[in-house]
Amino acid sequence: MSIVRPRLPLLALALVLVAGGCAVPAASVISPALSSGVPVVAQGSGGGQADSFWVARYDDVVQAALRAAETLSLDLEEKLVEDDRTTLRFADSKSKEVELVIELRTATVTRVGFDPKQTVSVGMARLLGQQMAHELDDAGAFLVDWGE
Structure with missing residues (x-):
């Protein structure tokens, strides 16, 4: 039996709404991920900073970010790789x-x-995050499916 994953109408980086200065209740930030089956939750962490947590392997998320940027024709200006962290x-x-x-x-x-x-571009950040989720979903890289 194969798992059919729903298409991702919204990325769990609804967190960018928080980064954009919108006050978003935690439940509304988390619920899009839950309703679409995407195993991601997002939260504002104060000072306008936003975080999301993805049930996917680190290397897969980094590669998804690079593929998403390529799909959106974004130029990679800087890539800083440290222990367990990539900027x-x-x-x-x-x-x-x-x-x-x-x-x-x-x-x-x-x-x-x-x-x-x-x-600088919160809208582009939101779009990049959504494309990252599509990349992970298309690669079968999410480790769970909350849509079942």
Whole structure:
């Protein structure tokens, strides 16, 4: 029996709403991920910073971010790889930047964070996050399916 994964109408990076300054109740940030079966939750962590936690392997999330940026024709401006942490900074053709930090939390949980102080284009960050979820879903890289 094969698992049919629902298409992702909304990325769990609804967290970018928080980064954009909108006050969003925690339940409304988490519920899109739950309703679409995407194993991701998002939260604001104060000061406009936003985090999401993905049930996917760290390396898969990093690769999904790079593929998503390529799909959206974003230029990779910087890639900083540290122990269990990768920072990626992308820019569009207008030099508007999106920076995300991807961190290993457990063998099966990866954190993706956007810092609005470093991310100039919140809309592009939201789009990038949604494309990342599509990339992970298409690759079968989510380790659970909450849509079952």
